[in-house]
Amino acid sequence: MNIKEVLQKADEVIEDQKLREMFKKCFMSTLETSVKVDGEKTYIITGDINAMWLRDSSCQVHHYLSLMKDDSDLQNKVKGLIKSQVDYILLDPYANAFLNTEDVEREYHDTTIMKPYVWERKFELDSLCYPVQLAYLYLKETNDDTIFDKQYLHFIQTILDVFETEQYHSQKSSYTFERDMAKVWNLRKTETLQNHGHGFDTRYTGMIWSAFRPSDDACALNYNIPGNMFCSVILSYLQEIVKDIYHDEYLEERIQDLKFEIDYGIELFGTYLHPKYGKIYAYETDGYGNHVLMDDANVPSLLSLPYLGYCNEDNEIYQNTRCFILSHDNPYYYEGKKAKGIGSPHTWKEYVWPIALTMQALTSTDEQEIQTLIDMIVNNTGDTGYCHESFDVNDDSQYTRPWFCWANSLFAELIMKVYF
CATH class of the missing domain: 1.50.10.10 (Glycosyltransferase)
Structure with a gap:
């Protein structure tokens, strides 16, 4: 499978449009930018x-x-x-x-x-x-x-x-x-x-x-x-x-x-x-x-x-x-209205990291937990369709680092593991 085929397969196996488009953007983030x-x-x-x-x-x-x-x-x-x-x-x-x-x-x-x-x-x-x-x-x-x-x-x-x-x-x-x-x-x-x-x-x-x-x-x-x-x-x-x-x-x-x-x-x-x-x-x-x-x-x-x-x-x-x-x-575990997960002393209190949410899913054996975490990440991008360094558990429009490729790549890896 090559890059073009991965993007084509995403159209076939990911029914949710929001998730599908986010995966494509995150998957290509490093190569494109x-x-x-x-x-x-x-x-x-x-x-x-x-x-x-x-x-x-x-x-x-x-x-x-x-x-x-x-x-x-x-x-x-x-x-x-x-x-x-x-x-x-x-x-x-x-x-x-x-x-x-x-x-x-x-x-x-x-x-x-x-x-x-x-x-x-x-x-x-x-x-x-x-x-x-x-x-x-x-x-x-x-x-x-x-x-x-x-x-x-x-x-x-x-x-x-x-x-x-x-x-x-x-x-x-x-x-x-x-x-x-x-x-x-x-x-x-x-x-x-x-x-x-x-x-x-x-x-x-x-x-x-x-x-x-x-x-x-x-x-x-x-x-x-x-x-x-x-x-x-x-x-x-x-x-x-x-x-x-x-x-x-x-x-x-x-x-x-x-x-x-x-x-x-x-x-x-x-x-x-x-x-x-x-x-x-x-x-x-x-x-x-x-x-x-x-x-x-x-x-x-x-x-x-x-x-x-x-x-x-x-x-x-x-x-x-x-x-x-x-x-x-x-x-450094935070829970709010929109998300819950692990943050870092590197960022503000009540800010969780998509990297940690993705890693929680990658190391989980519970299908329901994995899907909940995927939904949490997709619905907390500040309407950008990309992962960020961190975001406020109560307001995802408040986030750090709008362009952070590591988080995008790890999320793409998770979606490939779950859907491909």
Whole structure:
């Protein structure tokens, strides 16, 4: 099936006109508005911010991956995106977003090491995981292993170096980040790291330290549990790539050891015995016995664990956690006249995120719940027919980010899963 055939099939299988038209718009959003091809490389902006996030760009093409076999142009675009991501990470593995030009005017100043082409240098563990996931899924869909050259091997070694360093952040890492809060009046406190840009102290757990969450907000406690779970999943991908393509037993063993340490750390430090819900996963911890109990709309999230491949939907701890995060005991769960779901400290109180609503449906086994969530998303676009970053649970005309491709792509993926 190719892109044209997907749009034709939508006319056949989606009876509701409003849903059908929204699906088509969301499905095409990234290709129509956000892609720039330059030779063998592809640059994909996130939407209304003219920069490419490693996380967002990977997610923006996820719903296209199964179509690459019948569309060489689409395959080349995704292959070009992988090449760009590898080059950017080798330029600076601590950066989360990049530009396709050296010149940029910023409205704020960050105290950290800023190189040309770097838009933002917030170290987020998931930003190094998504490009691995994309390359692995690309291989599985196309059987094209030409992306795994010497440059990619250097990429693997680079991210492993970062992972192993950040297991001992307080002792070994030189990374710092501070944003000048005085110069931008509307910045949140979560835009910068405390302790003069170092973050709070952490204890070794086997997990990997992260400065910022997938929301680009600073971690409260710097071992982000869903981020480490996602890292565990992609280390399995890397182990398979190294074994089957590079035939490097030493590197394979290095990856296996790292995955073991992360998994052990999650098991030992990443759970919490809740008096109401039983054993659940915490969102963050510091290794000293402190936990952040919440979930955020951005992925990787605790809600998204089955989607990411960390566990099955019927996993007992996951189900306990799901009950917790889809309740008012989660401080970022909101309910209003028009919608209910998970929001984020990144946006205002009482604003829920279509990404979280879509993820709730993607990880649900209840057909009624799935349909209710689809209806909720379709009926809360502010009459634009697109998903936004977030919207007011009582008034969907009040929303953030009118052009946010990740949310559109994920919604399109949900509709393809349900209707195709």
